[in-house]
Amino acid sequence: xxxMIDNEQKILSDLKKGKSYAAAKLxxxxxxxxxxxxxxxxxxxxxxxxxxxxxxxxxxxxxHTFNAEKASFKTWSTTVIIRESIHFxxxxxxxxxxxxxxxxxxxxIEPTIFEQLRTKEIIQVIQKLPSGYxxxxxxxxxxxxSHKEIADLLDITVGTSKSQLYKAKRMLQNQIEAxxxx
Amino acid sequence: MEDKNKxxxxxxxxxxxxxxxxxxxxxxxxxxRDTILGQVKPESKSNLLSIxxxxxxxxxxxxIIGFTSFYFIKKHNESQAEIKxxxxxxQAKKTEIKVLKEKVISLxxxxxxxxxxxxxxxxxxxxxxxxxxxxxxxxxxxxxxxSSFEEGLRVSKITNYSKLQQDNSKSKTEKTFNNYASxxxxxxxxxxxxxxxxxxxxxxxxxxxxxxxxxxxxxxxxDAKNIQExxxxxxxxxxxxxxHRRKNNLLVGIGIxxxxxxxxxxxxxxxxxxxxxxxxxxxxxFFNKFMEVEYMISNRxxxxxxxxxxxxxxSKKSKFDYAFDxxxxxxxxxxxxxxxxxxxxxxxxxxxxxxxxxxxxxxxQNSDKINVTLSNSFTIKSINIxxxxxxxxxxxxxxxxxxxxGLNYESLYISKYNVKADLAYNSKEVTSKHLLKQPSDxxxxxxxxxxxVGAAYSINNMWSIQGDIxxxxxxxxxxxxxxxxxxxxxxxxxxxxRI
Numbered sequence: 001x002x003x004m005i006d007n008e009q010k011i012l013s014d015l016k017k018g019k020s021y022a023a024a025k026l027x028x029x030x031x032x033x034x035x036x037x038x039x040x041x042x043x044x045x046x047x048x049x050x051x052x053x054x055x056x057x058x059x060x061x062x063x064h065t066f067n068a069e070k071a072s073f074k075t076w077s078t079t080v081i082i083r084e085s086i087h088f089x090x091x092x093x094x095x096x097x098x099x100x101x102x103x104x105x106x107x108x109i110e111p112t113i114f115e116q117l118r119t120k121e122i123i124q125v126i127q128k129l130p131s132g133y134x135x136x137x138x139x140x141x142x143x144x145x146s147h148k149e150i151a152d153l154l155d156i157t158v159g160t161s162k163s164q165l166y167k168a169k170r171m172l173q174n175q176i177e178a179x180x181x182x
Numbered sequence: 183m184e185d186k187n188k189x190x191x192x193x194x195x196x197x198x199x200x201x202x203x204x205x206x207x208x209x210x211x212x213x214x215r216d217t218i219l220g221q222v223k224p225e226s227k228s229n230l231l232s233i234x235x236x237x238x239x240x241x242x243x244x245x246i247i248g249f250t251s252f253y254f255i256k257k258h259n260e261s262q263a264e265i266k267x268x269x270x271x272x273q274a275k276k277t278e279i280k281v282l283k284e285k286v287i288s289l290x291x292x293x294x295x296x297x298x299x300x301x302x303x304x305x306x307x308x309x310x311x312x313x314x315x316x317x318x319x320x321x322x323x324x325x326x327x328x329s330s331f332e333e334g335l336r337v338s339k340i341t342n343y344s345k346l347q348q349d350n351s352k353s354k355t356e357k358t359f360n361n362y363a364s365x366x367x368x369x370x371x372x373x374x375x376x377x378x379x380x381x382x383x384x385x386x387x388x389x390x391x392x393x394x395x396x397x398x399x400x401x402x403x404x405d406a407k408n409i410q411e412x413x414x415x416x417x418x419x420x421x422x423x424x425x426h427r428r429k430n431n432l433l434v435g436i437g438i439x440x441x442x443x444x445x446x447x448x449x450x451x452x453x454x455x456x457x458x459x460x461x462x463x464x465x466x467x468f469f470n471k472f473m474e475v476e477y478m479i480s481n482r483x484x485x486x487x488x489x490x491x492x493x494x495x496x497s498k499k500s501k502f503d504y505a506f507d508x509x510x511x512x513x514x515x516x517x518x519x520x521x522x523x524x525x526x527x528x529x530x531x532x533x534x535x536x537x538x539x540x541x542x543x544x545x546x547q548n549s550d551k552i553n554v555t556l557s558n559s560f561t562i563k564s565i566n567i568x569x570x571x572x573x574x575x576x577x578x579x580x581x582x583x584x585x586x587x588g589l590n591y592e593s594l595y596i597s598k599y600n601v602k603a604d605l606a607y608n609s610k611e612v613t614s615k616h617l618l619k620q621p622s623d624x625x626x627x628x629x630x631x632x633x634x635v636g637a638a639y640s641i642n643n644m645w646s647i648q649g650d651i652x653x654x655x656x657x658x659x660x661x662x663x664x665x666x667x668x669x670x671x672x673x674x675x676x677x678x679x680r681i
Contacts, residue, residue: 023222027215035210036197049210053218060222091537119196120207126193141190142197155615172189 012073015063023060026073033074034081039123040138041085043131054088055081082143086153089131117176125175133168140165240591243567247475247487254432254477258681261430300382427484427574427582427680433476435648437676439490442467444670445498447529447558468494468562472674476572484572486588490565496531497559503551504605511542527558527601531594532624534558534601540614543607553606560599566592570632580640587633590654590672594626630654630670638678649675 015022035052042048059077066076117125126134135154139145140161145153147161154161363376442465474488504523511521519542527534538554546552570588577583605612636650654670 020219020222023219027219031210031215032208036208038210039208040197045207049214052210053214056218057221060218117196119199120205122193122196142194169189172193176189 008073009068012063012066012068015060016066026060027056030074030077034077036123037078037081038085040126040142041082041089041134043127043134051081051085051088055084058084078143082139083153086135089135090154117179121179125172125179128175129168129171132164133171136161136164137168137172240567240593243487243569243591250477250487251475254430255681257430258432427478427481429478429480431478432681433474433478433484433646433678434681435474435476435488435676435678437472437474437674439470439472439672439674440467441470441492442671445496445529445531447498447500447527449500449502449528449556450526451502451504451523464498466496466498468492468496470494470564470566472676474568474676474678476678482574484574484584485570486572486586487567487569489567492562492564492566494562495559496562497557499555499557502554502556504554506546506548506550506552508548523552523554523603525556525601525603527556529558531562531626532560532596532599534599536601536603538603538605538614540605540612543610543612546607550607552612555604555606557602557604558600559602561597563595563597564592566590568632572636574638577637582638582640584636584638584650585634586636586650586652588631589657590628590630590632590652592628592630594628596624596626599624627658627660628656629658631657632672634672644680646678646680647675648678649673 011022011025015026034056035048038048038051038055039045042051059080062080066073070076071079126137129137132154136150139150139153140147147158147165150156150161151158156164363379445464445466470490470492472488472490474486476484476486478484506521508521510523511519520539521542523538523540525536525538527536543552568588568590570586570590572584572586574582574584603614605614632652632654634650634652636648638646638648640646651671651673654672656669
């Protein structure tokens with residue numbers, strides 16, 4: 001949690017008052033954390049930078065709606081960035097979002113093998129998932145959303161969310177296996 | 183499944199771990215920082231200030247209402263205490279009257295008994311003389327009585343007679359008797375006649391003094407009745423049914439209010455092109471509950487304020503034809519063709535932008551018409567605080583009419599603004615996906631001035647039903663202006679209790 005900063009409450013208060021130094025301090029503190037979220041939702045680094053731009057801009061513009069009594073700034077900013085990212089991706093990529101991929105092979109590999117992977121490689125594997133799989137995998141497994149919440153957010157059924165998650169996990173297995181074999 | 187869950191756990195742990203040296207890939211480009219921070223503009227203080235005075239006005243209204251209520255409740259309690267003391271006084275008078283009445287009855291009975299004794303004595307011991315007016319009176323009275331009553335009197339005579347014999351005030355009686363005997367020597371012929379006459383004389387002064395006492399008591403009773411009647415008028419004004427409202431009355435009411443608000447939408451395709459056949463402004467009706475307090479500053483004029491709240495959904499559908507633009511078509515990885523319609527929906531209660539992506543229908547040509555149905559919907563929450571005057575006029579025993587006017591502060595909170603698009607080509611539904619830009623929730627504040635007419639129906643002395651209709655016009659609005667020729671109409675009905 002090294003990205004937490006001293007006097008965060010004061011900085012947030014100053015940001016609400018429109019002091020620009022506060023935005024810079026928050027950005028520097030949370031840059032890596034926010035960007036990693038964007039990397040997980042994007043297809044590549046370039047797209048992650050687009051998500052970062054729309055998401056973080058939204059965080060700063062909507063800062064007056066942040067209520068420290070309801071959630072921490074980290075949690076709140078994560079939610080804002082994820083929602084902005086989903087909106088961005090839906091707008092630009094939704095045609096490919098929920099395409100069924102029927103060629104997934106049912107493979108089972110030892111989880112210990114994953115220990116050999118680096119963080120960058122894990123993110124790259126996630127980025128290779130189709131948009132729909134990637135979003136549902138991230139929302140369910142990484143952010144802890146329920147299938148009902150995902151269904152409401154993405155305007156899909158709960159059943160679609162469940163099946164897409166299952167397929168996403170199988171596809172992840174395949175891709176990691178392929179990566180390790182190479 | 184278990185393996186896959188372990189994979190998820192492993193990935194989550196690895197991605198949440200930042201305890202390693204920063205690598206180039208996990209940080210965005212430096213120029214992105216400048217771009218984002220360049221977009222952060224200090225919050226405009228003027229925007230905040232534009233809302234503040236209304237918030238302050240709304241906050242100020244609360245203590246004003248509080249103090250006003252406190253003042254009138256205090257006044258009400260004082261008048262209640264006064265009424266209680268008058269009641270206590272009245273009760274004392276009533277008790278006094280009761281005692282006096284009992285005394286009167288007792289004295290009347292005693293008087294009757296004495297008269298009857300005299301009559302019976304005359305019957306049994308005295309031969310009435312035609313020359314004596316007293317004898318003539320006794321004969322006249324006794325002639326009206328029946329024989330059984332005479333028998334009763336004869337029996338009681340014996341008892342009374344023995345009592346009369348024990349009378350000690352003989353000197354005065356005898357003096358009177360002597361005067362009578364000297365003037366009427368023929369009448370006093372025997373012992374029995376003499377005794378009877380003595381008794382009659384002996385009883386005369388007593389009878390007169392008691393009659394005087396009765397008269398004095400009757401005067402007291404009349405006085406007491408007058409006091410009671412005057413107190414009744416002060417205590418129970420509401421018993422006079424034609425008095426529905428009085429100065430210093432406080433009316434507290436609750437009820438239902440219907441509000442009609444204009445809802446005007448304008449849509450543009452691809453943000454620039456206005457659509458043909460924009461729908462006219464429509465009036466939407468929703469209901470709220472309200473609480474109202476009215477203080478009568480005179481018998482006819484009441485000052486009212488209160489609080490109302492709304493939680494309602496509003497929706498509206500609009501139909502347009504969209505000219506298919508082949509240039510917007512894209513092909514995805516499956517080889518399917520998609521087209522997009524970008525639109526902007528603008529209304530007096532909020533704006534929205536959306537994107538509809540749809541599968542290109544088979545056989546469609548450039549500029550062919552696609553039927554688009556846009557459905558606007560949102561949730562509206564509001565509070566309103568009125569402040570105004572009503573002037574009452576008498577209609578009949580049960581009805582009062584009134585006209586009124588004042589100000590109405592209204593704060594509207596618009597949320598969950600959504601625009602849904604349904605597409606059809608050649609009467610066949612087109613598969614589409616609606617992508618909505620997340621609209622921000624909106625807060626609109628109005629100050630309206632209004633005039634209204636209404637009527638009040640008295641159920642009984644304390645309860646009444648009151649209803650009115652008010653026409654509101656915007657005095658201040660921090661949102662978009664109302665469509666021309668439209669104004670807010672409020673109609674309410676409630677039950678009121680008069681304190």
